[in-house]
Each structure stands twice: as C-alpha cells, then as structure tokens.
Amino acid sequence: MTSTASSQKIILAHEGMANSRALSTYKANGGYTALAKALKMQPTQIIDEVKASGLRGRGGAGFPTGLKWSFVPRDITGPKYLLCNNDESEPGTFKDRHICTVSPHMIIEGIIIGAFTVNANKGYIYTRYEFQEEIGYLEVAIKEAYEAGLLGKNILGSGFDFDLDSYVGAGAYICGEETGMISSLEGKKGQPKLKPPFPAVSGYLGRPTVVNNTETLANIPWIINNGAAAFKKFGTEKSPGTKLFSISGPIKRPGVYEVPLGTKFMDFLNHQCGGMLEGKTFKACIPGGASAAVLTAEEMQNVTLDFECLAENGSMLGSGAIMVIDDSQSMTDILKVTMDFFSHESCGQCTPCREGTGWLANILEGIKERHATPKDVDRIYDIAKNMSGKTICALSDAAAGPAMSFIKKYGDEIKHNLGAEHS
Amino acid sequence: MTTTTTDNQKAQAVKAPVQVTFTLNGQQISVPKGTSVMEAATKNKVDIPHFCWHPGLSVAGVCRFCLVKVEGARKLEIACNLEARDGMIVSSVDAEVKEAHKWALEFHLVNHPLDCPICDQAGECGLQDFYMSVGKYDSWMNRPKALKPKALDIGGDLVLDTERCILCSRCVRFEEEVTKTDALGIFDRGDRAIIGTYPGKKIDHNYTTNLVDICPVGAFTSKEFRFKKRVWFLQDRPSICPGCSTGCAVDVYGKPQERHYYRIKPRESEVNGHWMCDFGRHQYVPLNAELRLPKASLQVNQQQKYVLLEDALTELKTMLGQVQPSEVALLVSAQYTNEEYAKFFDYFVTQHKIKHVFQWREPTETIEAFDGLLMRGDHNANTQGLLSAMKQVGISAKPTNEFDKALDSKFKLVIALAPELPDTFPSLAGQLAKLSEAPAYTCVFSLMVSLARIPGFDCLIPMRGWAEKLGSFTNFEGKIRQLEASFPPAVLDALGVDEAVELLAGSRHFQPREHTVH
Numbered sequence: 017m018t019s020t021a022s023s024q025k026i027i028l029a030h031e032g033m034a035n036s037r038a039l040s041t042y043k044a045n046g047g048y049t050a051l052a053k054a055l056k057m058q059p060t061q062i063i064d065e066v067k068a069s070g071l072r073g074r075g076g077a078g079f080p081t082g083l084k085w086s087f088v089p090r091d092i093t094g095p096k097y098l099l100c101n102n103d104e105s106e107p108g109t110f111k112d113r114h115i116c117t118v119s120p121h122m123i124i125e126g127i128i129i130g131a132f133t134v135n136a137n138k139g140y141i142y143t144r145y146e147f148q149e150e151i152g153y154l155e156v157a158i159k160e161a162y163e164a165g166l167l168g169k170n171i172l173g174s175g176f177d178f179d180l181d182s183y184v185g186a187g188a189y190i191c192g193e194e195t196g197m198i199s200s201l202e203g204k205k206g207q208p209k210l211k212p213p214f215p216a217v218s219g220y221l222g223r224p225t226v227v228n229n230t231e232t233l234a235n236i237p238w239i240i241n242n243g244a245a246a247f248k249k250f251g252t253e254k255s256p257g258t259k260l261f262s263i264s265g266p267i268k269r270p271g272v273y274e275v276p277l278g279t280k281f282m283d284f285l286n287h288q289c290g291g292m293l294e295g296k297t298f299k300a301c302i303p304g305g306a307s308a309a310v311l312t313a314e315e316m317q318n319v320t321l322d323f324e325c326l327a328e329n330g331s332m333l334g335s336g337a338i339m340v341i342d343d344s345q346s347m348t349d350i351l352k353v354t355m356d357f358f359s360h361e362s363c364g365q366c367t368p369c370r371e372g373t374g375w376l377a378n379i380l381e382g383i384k385e386r387h388a389t390p391k392d393v394d395r396i397y398d399i400a401k402n403m404s405g406k407t408i409c410a411l412s413d414a415a416a417g418p419a420m421s422f423i424k425k426y427g428d429e430i431k432h433n434l435g436a437e438h439s
Numbered sequence: 440m441t442t443t444t445t446d447n448q449k450a451q452a453v454k455a456p457v458q459v460t461f462t463l464n465g466q467q468i469s470v471p472k473g474t475s476v477m478e479a480a481t482k483n484k485v486d487i488p489h490f491c492w493h494p495g496l497s498v499a500g501v502c503r504f505c506l507v508k509v510e511g512a513r514k515l516e517i518a519c520n521l522e523a524r525d526g527m528i529v530s531s532v533d534a535e536v537k538e539a540h541k542w543a544l545e546f547h548l549v550n551h552p553l554d555c556p557i558c559d560q561a562g563e564c565g566l567q568d569f570y571m572s573v574g575k576y577d578s579w580m581n582r583p584k585a586l587k588p589k590a591l592d593i594g595g596d597l598v599l600d601t602e603r604c605i606l607c608s609r610c611v612r613f614e615e616e617v618t619k620t621d622a623l624g625i626f627d628r629g630d631r632a633i634i635g636t637y638p639g640k641k642i643d644h645n646y647t648t649n650l651v652d653i654c655p656v657g658a659f660t661s662k663e664f665r666f667k668k669r670v671w672f673l674q675d676r677p678s679i680c681p682g683c684s685t686g687c688a689v690d691v692y693g694k695p696q697e698r699h700y701y702r703i704k705p706r707e708s709e710v711n712g713h714w715m716c717d718f719g720r721h722q723y724v725p726l727n728a729e730l731r732l733p734k735a736s737l738q739v740n741q742q743q744k745y746v747l748l749e750d751a752l753t754e755l756k757t758m759l760g761q762v763q764p765s766e767v768a769l770l771v772s773a774q775y776t777n778e779e780y781a782k783f784f785d786y787f788v789t790q791h792k793i794k795h796v797f798q799w800r801e802p803t804e805t806i807e808a809f810d811g812l813l814m815r816g817d818h819n820a821n822t823q824g825l826l827s828a829m830k831q832v833g834i835s836a837k838p839t840n841e842f843d844k845a846l847d848s849k850f851k852l853v854i855a856l857a858p859e860l861p862d863t864f865p866s867l868a869g870q871l872a873k874l875s876e877a878p879a880y881t882c883v884f885s886l887m888v889s890l891a892r893i894p895g896f897d898c899l900i901p902m903r904g905w906a907e908k909l910g911s912f913t914n915f916e917g918k919i920r921q922l923e924a925s926f927p928p929a930v931l932d933a934l935g936v937d938e939a940v941e942l943l944a945g946s947r948h949f950q951p952r953e954h955t956v957h
Contacts, residue, residue: 188628205625210500210520364606364625364632365501367490371546374630378582395579402542405514406503 024250026238026258027231028274031118037153039160042121048166050237054129055174057240059090062133066236068244070256075101075192075229076305076335077410078255078323081236087216088134088224096136097225099201100127100233102143102154103185103192106305107357108337111260112230114272116143116150119234120157124180126233128171129240131178134226139180141230142197145187155182189361193409194227195219196363207363208409231260251277255322255333263289265340266296277322277333284321285340296342300425304334306354307414309421310341330421347426348433351419352380358415369412372403376419383434390431397423461527470523477505477518480531487531488540488569490547490655491607492519495713496616499608504543504569508533515539540573548578550585550630551656552602560657562670566605585630593636594622595647596661596717601633604658610634610650617714618644618812634658645716645814652704653713663721664702668694676924677706679912681774681860681905682719684817686914687711691723691906691926698728698929700906710918716814722860725886726904728929732888735932736899743891743899748932749949751898752942755854755882758898759943762851764792768879770845770855772799773819773838774863776910776922779856779936780821780828786940787854788832796834797841798825799855801864806838815915818863820905824913842870850879856936857885859904884936903933910935 030036030045042048054062067082088096100123104112115123123141131139141158143151158180161167169177188206190196195209198220219225235257239247248256255277261284264270268290275284281303285291292298298313303321309331311319319325326333341350359377364370379396382388400419403412423430457472463485470479480487481494490502498519506515510528515536518529530536547566555561587601606625611634614623622640625632636642642650651661673692680687680703688708693700700723705715724730735751736743759767769787771780787793801818808816819825822838829836845853855874858864874881875895882898883890890899907928912920934942941947 190628210498212520359629362629364628364630366503367501367546367605368503368543370606370630370632371549374585375546375549375580375582382582392581398579402539403546406506406539406543408500 024258024276025274026247026250027115027122027234027260028118028272030122036118037120037157039121039157039164042119046241047121047237048125050240051125051128051166052172054132054240055172055176059133059135062129062240065244066133066239069239069247070244070254071232071235071239071247072255072323073229074231074235074259074336076106076307076332078333081228081232084216084228085130085134085226087214088226089217090135092224095138095221095223096134097220097223098127098131098134098136098139099194099197099220099225099227100139100141100230101192101194101197101227102141102147102150102230103197104147104230104335105144105187105189105192106307106335106337107354108262108264108302108305108339109335110262111272111336113147113150114260114262115230115234116147116153120153121161122234122237123154123230124157124161124166126228126236127180128166128178129236130226130228130233132171132174132176134224136226137177137179139178140183140201141180142183142185142191142201144185144191151182151184158182188363189357190363190409190411193411196409197227198225205363207365208411210408252320252322252324254324259321259333259336261321261336261338263338263340265338266293266342266344267291267340268293275321278325279321281316281319281321281338292340292342296344298340299343299345300341300347302331302337302339302341302418304332305337306339306357307410307417308332308334308337309417310425311421312425346433347422348380348383348430351422351426351430352377352384354418355380355415358411362411362415366407366409366412368403368406369415372399372412373415375399376415383430386435388434390434393423393427393431393434397427459523459525461523461525461529463529464532468523474523475519476507476516476521476523476527476529479523480518485531486572487518488544488573489519490565490605491609493609493612493653493713494707496609496612496653499612502543502547502605502607504540504547505531506536506539506543507531508536537573540569541576544569544574545576545578545580547605549580550602551605552584554603558603558657559660559665559670560603560654564657565655587631587633591635592662594641594643595650596663596720597642597647597650598660598662598665599634600658600660601635603656604634604654605656606632606634607655609653609655610659613650613653614642617649618646620644645718645810646714646812648717648720649705649714661702668701673701674926675704676906676926678906678922678924679820679920680715680719680722681820681912682716682722682818682863683813683815684819684822684915685710685813685815686820686912686918686920687715687719687813688920689715689719693723693726693906693926695927700724700726700926700929710914710920711813714813716810716812718814718862721862723906725860725862726906726929730886730888731904731930731933732885732891732899732901733930733932735901736891736896738894738897741894743894743896745891748900748934748942751900752939755898755900756943758852758880758882759791764794766849766851767791767793768795768797768845768847768850768853769793770797770799770842770853770874771825772856772858773817773822773825774858774860774905775821775825775856775936776908777821777824777828777913777919778910779908780825781831782937782940783856784828784832786944788834790944794834795845795850796829796832797845798836798839799842799845799858799870800838800840801858802840802842802866804840817915818860819858820914820920821912823915823917824911827913842873846873846877848878850877853877853879853881855881855883857883857887857890857902859886859902861887884939886933900939901930901933903928903935907933908935
C-alpha cells in the first residue's frame with residue numbers, strides 16, 4: 017500500500033513499519049492509550065460510544081458490536097468471559113491473520129477494553145490450528161502485555177483484573193460459529209449450541225460470554241481514542257468505518273486491503289487490485305466468502321462494498337472475502353468444491369444440514385461423473401431452499417445460499433455442460 | 440434477546456407458577472409458564488412430528504422436524520425449544536409447515552438404507568409412521584447412499600446399525616442424563632457422523648434396552664427380541680413389572696395364539712418415568728408355555744402324575760379336613776397380588792383358623808439395596824401387600840425368610856404359594872428340594888413345570904403368571920400398582936390363587952374351560 021492511503025487506515029495503520037508487532041512500536045504509535053482512557057470511563061459510556069460509532073461485527077454477520085456488549089447482564093455476579101474469534105476459516109478469507117501479523121497488540125488492546133466494558137476477567141483468543149505463525153505472534157504479544165502490566169492484576173492501576181490466553185482450535189470451520197467455538201473451548205466436540213439461551217446470558221461454561229471477531233476488536237482502540245463521530249466519517253451511514261478485504265482470483269494484485277466501507281467495487285478492483293490479469297475476463301464474483309451468493313460481473317458493476325448494498329443485491333458483505341471468477345473457470349467446479357467444503361465441515365448435528373450438504377455434494381459428484389440430468393441441477397436448488405433457515409446455526413444457510421445463487425444464475429451453463437468433460 | 444430472564448425472575452416463577460395461554464392450531468391452550476410448545480402439544484394430544492425430542496430427556500433441537508409457524512416470526516421455529524408465551528399463535532398444520540415437515544423427513548431418509556423388510560423396528564418405526572402422516576412422496580434421492588458400519592455389538596442387549604441411525608442423539612443423552620454412564624458419543628461430522636462407544640467403553644448396565652425403546656428408528660435393536668417376531672403380530676397389555684418392589688408400569692407383548700410372550704416395555708408412570716431395567720424386561724420368560732406347569736399334579740406311587748384340577752383340589756380339601764389347623768403351615772412368597780392374598784388368608788386363616796403363616800423369601804436377598812435409578816434389592820413385587828394382608832388377619836410381621844419354619848415336623852400339611860420368577864430366587868432350587876422332602880403333605884401353587892419333575896411334592900396346582908392376572912401390587916413405598924389388563928393364561932388349567940380358593944370354598948364351580956383367544 018502507498019503511504020498516501022495510510023490516512024484511510026484504522027486497522028492496518030502500522031502496516032509496513034519495522035517491528036510493527038513489537039509492543040514498543042505499537043506504544044510509540046499511540047498504542048494502549050485507548051486502554052488507559054477506557055479504564056477511566058464508565059462501561060456504559062464505552063458501550064454508548066461503540067454504539068454511536070455504528071461498528072458492526074466484522075466476522076460476517078455484521079451485528080452491531082455495542083448492542084452485543086449491552087446484552088451482557090450487569091447485575092449478576094460470577095465469572096464472565098470475552099472471547100476473540102480468530103478462527104478465520106471462511107474460504108477466501110485471510111484478513112484476521114494479517115492483523116495478527118501486523119498489529120497483534122491492537123487486537124489485545126481491543127480485547128482488554130471489551131472485557132473491561134462487560135466486566136469479564138478472563139478471555140481467550142481462539143485461533144485456528146493452521147495459523148501457526150500467527151499464533152506465535154499473538155503469544156509473544158500476550159507475554160509482552162503481561163510483562164508491561166497490561167494484562168493480569170490491576171491493569172494500569174485501574175483495579176481491573178483481566179487474564180488472556182491463546183487457545184488453538186483443531187481447524188474446524190464450525191468453530192468459527194460463536195457457540196461452536198464455545199463448545200470447542202469447553203473441550204467438547206465443536207458443535208453449535210441450541211439458542212436460546214444466547215451466549216450473552218449463558219455462554220462459555222454456562223456463563224455470560226461475549227464473542228467478537230478479531231477485526232471487530234481491533235477497531236475498538238481507534239474508536240475510543242478518536243470517538244464515534246470520527247469513525248463515522250469513514251464508510252456509509254449503515255456501514256461506518258473501514259473494512260479489510262481479502263481478495264483473490266485471477267487479478268493482478270490479490271491480497272488484503274483496508275478500504276472505507278461503501279467503496280465502489282469496480283474502483284477497488286481496477287485501482288487498488290490492478291484489475292484482471294491479462295487475457296482474463298471478469299465473469300462473476302463471490303463477494304463475502306464461500307457462503308455468500310455469487311454475483312455476475314454485470315451485477316458487480318454498480319456494487320459498493322458495504323453491508324446494505326450487497327444485501328440489496330442478494331448477496332452479503334460477509335467476512336470481506338472477495339473471490340473473483342473469470343470466464344475460463346467452470347461454475348460446476350466452483351460450486352462442487354464449495355459444496356464439498358460445506359459437506360466436509362457440517363458438524364452433522366442438524367439433519368437438514370448434515371444430509372443436505374452431503375446430498376448437494378453427492379449430486380454435484382454425479383454431475384462431474386456425467387451421471388446427471390437437467391432435473392438433478394434443478395434439484396440442487398430445491399434441496400438448498402429447504403435447508404435454509406431450518407438449523408441451529410447458519411452453516412446450512414451458508415451452503416444453501418451459494419448453491420441457490422449458482423443454479424439461479426449459472427444453472428443453464430451447468431446444464432449445458434452436463435455432457436462435457438470436467439477437469 | 441433473553442437478557443430479561445434473570446435468575447431472580449426464574450426463582451419467582453418457581454414460587455408462583457404462572458399460567459400462559461396460547462393458540463395451537465386454533466385451540467386455546469393454557470400451560471404453566473416455562474412449558475415448551477412441544478410439551479403443551481403432547482399434553483393436549485396434538486401430534487407434532489419429531490425424532491430427537493423425548494419427554495424424559497433434555498432438549499437437543501437437532502432433528503429439526505418439529506417445525507411450527509409462529510405468527511409474526513421471521514421463520515419457522517422448532518416446537519421443542521420454543522417456550523409457550525401468552526397470546527402466541529402457533530400452527531403445526533399450516534401449508535408452509537407441512538411442506539417443511541415433508542422435507543425434514545426426506546432429509547432423514549436421504550441416507551437411510553430403507554431395509555424395513557429385515558428391520559425389527561418395522562411396524563413401530565418413526566420413519567415409517569411419519570412417512571404415512573406427513574410424507575407420502577416419491578424420493579428424489581437417486582445417488583449412492585452413505586455406507587456405515589452395521590450389526591455392531593456394543594454391549595448389553597444392544598445391536599447397533601449406524602446406517603439406520605438418524606443421529607437424533609436420544610441414546611447419547613440417555614447415557615449422559617439417565618444412567619450417567621456416558622458410553623456413547625457421535626463421532627465424525629457431516630453425513631459421515633456415526634454413533635459409537637468411546638474407546639475402551641462398552642454399554643454395560645442394567646438399563647440398556649431402554650436405548651432400543653427410545654431409538655425412533657431401527658438403529659438399536661434388542662439381541663433378545665431380534666428377528667423373533669414382527670411387531671404387528673404382537674398384542675400388548677398394560678401391567679406391572681414383577682421383578683422388584685419398585686413396581687414399574689409396563690406393557691407386556693405376547694401372542695396368545697402361540698401361548699408365548701416376547702418382550703416387556705416400560706409404560707410411562709410417576710413411579711418409573713419412561714424407563715425400566717433389563718432385569719425386569721426378562722420376566723416374561725417364565726410365563727411362556729414351555730416352562731409352565733401345564734396341569735395339576737398329584738403324587739401317585741412316588742411319581743408325579745398330571746390330573747384334572749378338580750381331582751387335585753379335591754384331594755387338597757380332603758387333606759385339609761383331616762388335619763388340625765395347628766398342623767397346617769402356610770408358606771407364602773411375596774409375588775402374588777393383593778387380591779389373591781386377601782382371598783387366600785380369608786379362606787385359610789379366618790375360616791380355617793390356620794395360624795402358622797410363614798414368609799417364603801430368598802435367603803440371600805439384600806432388601807434395602809437400590810441401584811439409584813429403579814431396581815431394588817427386594818425382588819418381590821408385593822412384599823408390602825403380603826405384609827398388610829397378613830396384618831388384616833392379625834399377623835404382624837417384617838420381611839423375613841421363614842422358609843425353614845414350615846419344614847417343622849409338627850406340620851402335617853404345608854400349603855405353599857411358590858415364587859413365580861426363578862431369576863429373583865437364586866436359592867429356589869435348593870428350597871424346593873428341601874420342601875419336597877418335608878414329611879408333611881406338600882401342596883404347592885406354582886407356575887413352573889420344573890416342580891413336576893421333583894417327585895416329593897404331593898400336590899401341585901398350576902398358577903396364572905403375573906401378566907395373566909388383574910389386580911394390584913403394593914410397591915415399596917405403599918403405592919398401589921394396578922395390573923390393568925391380562926393375557927389369557929398360556930396354559931389352559933392355570934388358576935389365580937383367588938380362583939383356586941373359590942373352587943376350594945365352593946363359591947366357584949368347575950366349568951368347561953374355554954381358552955379364549957383375543
């Protein structure tokens with residue numbers, strides 16, 4: 017990224033700095049001043065500030081963060097927990113690992129402020145197993161923070177105690193679902209829990225628990241330091257702030273970018289990302305991770321990258337994982353690997369998801385084996401439709417959404433290629 | 440969100456149960472606050488299709504079958520995890536709900552092997568029943584099904600077929616919550632998920648067959664019942680388990696035409712909830728015709744000889760007339776009904792002035808033992824009933840084995856009500872041998888053909904088995920447990936003690952007996 021763009025950055029402000037991960041670098045650039053400020057505020061003031069900022073969860077669902085914090089009951093005694101969801105596993109998403117690589121202390125500072133706000137004295141950063149390097153960065157940062165009195169007893173003389181641990185998952189997609197993550201953290205099989213009760217009331221070990229995405233928490237120090245109004249200068253009215261996008265596909269400069277929400281997609285693709293590779297034609301785009309509905313190149317022309325515009329177009333901002341597809345790629349293949357993924361990752365608990373994801377993958381296997389008729393293609397849509405909105409967690413919908421969109425938009429192409437060879 | 444339900448409010452709700460009223464399929468239903476729509480529906484005989492919900496287990500909410508429509512809700516909700524709230528309008532029959540139920544069933548059947556012709560569950564299978572009530576469509580599944588391990592011996596009475604399994608997790612929750620043995624888990628994910636035991640664990644307890652009962656499909660079948668009989672050929676009668684003093688409500692399944700019993704299943708009651716033990720389940724075996732004393736028997740030339748009931752009872756009555764009441768001992772086991780005891784003591788103690796009444800009990804029993812769930816160390820269904828019947832005729836006693844007292848040489852006639860369940864009397868064979876050698880004239884009322892092979896008994900009267908009786912037991916805590924319906928006896932000549940006494944007393948007369956086939 018060029019240095020001129022750094023004025024637009026909240027999360028990646030320290031990207032490119034020497035030793036950006038070190039506590040000393042972080043502190044020299046204003047790190048942990050937000051924590052000192054927050055510890056002198058009333059928790060309700062912090063919630064009000066975060067609410068006013070309009071910050072929405074960056075994990076995919078976009079739930080307002082301040083509102084989530086306000087659900088934690090204040091009047092009950094006993095342990096409460098704050099968990100940082102660093103289990104980034106949505107196919108196409110690789111933004112949280114980048115924050116761990118650039119500014120692990122920004123995450124930790126956000127976690128401590130969040131914990132102080134909801135009066136949690138214990139927290140975990142839950143990271144997927146595959147992020148071995150990033151786990152190392154986080155663990156070093158946690159150690160530094162303890163040594164500097166930023167974690168542990170009586171943080172910065174405030175009287176607030178908070179312990180933070182790093183916890184490594186086993187690489188299951190479903191453990192990125194907050195209650196799946198809680199089950200895993202409890203030492204159980206990673207399976208989402210039936211709601212109600214919601215984690216804010218009964219979460220980790222049956223205690224009030226807040227689960228926030230890594231990027232969400234990394235936004236908190238900036239909001240505390242600069243205020244909600246400054247934050248709202250970025251982005252749109254309903255999607256304030258900046259967002260990390262991890263973009264992949266046959267484009268010139270794939271990678272992680274921080275841009276204000278509301279940025280026009282085509283500008284982002286053509287300017288920051290350098291446009292399509294030579295000889296490749298933009299055909300379609302999955303804008304929010306594998307669980308987002310596919311949009312055609314035509315639909316993408318006027319899309320802006322924010323929660324509301326993508327929802328209006330029948331897809332979602334999701335985790336900000338943009339996968340660009342060119343016209344040499346087989347939509348059948350993309351749908352098949354996507355369904356294979358969800359079938360592999362379904363926890364198996366709810367019948368429609370367990371059987372539905374497998375069934376979809378099974379039909380696509382038949383299509384690949386050239387044992388399918390156009391009816392089978394239509395069947396994909398019906399199965400997906402009837403898997404939607406019927407299960408404990410959103411994995412079933414995550415599989416059904418893209419399946420329906422592929423059949424709706426590329427069903428004819430898939431049917432047309434039923435007899436063709438697939439690589 | 441549910442932040443409003445604080446512990447405080449819950450505590451208040453316990454103090455004063457508040458009723459809520461909601462509408463289900465147009466019907467107004469009032470239930471205590473905290474009741475789920477599923478519980479409310481079940482209580483009001485509204486069937487909402489379900490697999491994973493079970494009234495005796497926690498809510499899992501995984502089969503996603505019990506979907507209902509709540510007016511104003513964005514999407515369908517599952518009735519099992521939906522608390523009934525005041526004014527809520529719920530439908531389980533709306534067109535959208537019906538379509539959802541059909542699909543939910545289809546998802547359960549996608550990888551089900553549909554091997555009903557060789558499955559013991561056929562005829563009482565949730566998949567079959569719901570196919571008839573909410574399914575009736577042609578399957579769209581035209582791909583190879585997932586293959587999983589079959590016919591696994593995982594301990595106890597259980598055979599597991601993981602292909603038939605629909606992963607409702609009832610069995611896992613039963614192991615966690617009821618027996619607290621935690622032997623079962625769900626392994627792997629997605630459509631590869633299978634039920635299994637944890638490494639090094641087998642299901643090993645006295646409640647295994649409950650897993651067969653609660654399994655809504657044919658994943659768990661019973662080793663004992665497997666391949667014995669198609670369930671639609673069986674008749675069932677509500678009765679009480681005779682295996683111990685708990686008195687679990689049961690249904691007995693038999694086929695009267697074959698004079699054969701096949702299995703016992705628990706019936707929900709306040710005493711046993713939804714469960715029963717494996718020991719109790721076995722107590723249909725002594726009732727089967729091949730183990731039954733088929734006819735009355737008298738000793739002729741030191742040999743047992745089957746005779747007409749009339750002849751045996753006449754001989755007993757003659758004996759009774761020839762001895763003094765003080766020369767008669769009544770030896771009574773605690774496995775008969777209250778009604779039988781009443782008639783028996785009225786006739787022999789009140790009318791015939793016989794004062795020597797002795798309890799016949801298993802000498803090795805530990806009467807106070809209790810497994811913490813259902814089974815008690817007193818393996819007699821009616822100890823309390825026997826003691827109170829004795830008290831009625833002026834004999835106060837505690838449960839004691841007085842078997843040896845009846846063998847005293849001062850007795851010239853011993854009339855014994857033998858225990859009917861050999862499993863409950865490990866010392867029975869030895870006791871019977873001793874009794875047969877007693878100098879007195881021994882008349883034994885019994886179920887078991889094995890007695891006819893012991894030459895020393897003078898008179899044997901064939902008895903009805905527990906499932907062939909009406910009446911009641913009084914359980915360990917004094918609760919009257921009704922044997923609500925009975926099978927015709929598996930042997931034609933079998934009598935209840937009450938019938939035998941009436942015949943002796945002349946208040947009932949011998950009639951040509953017809954074996955009624957129901």
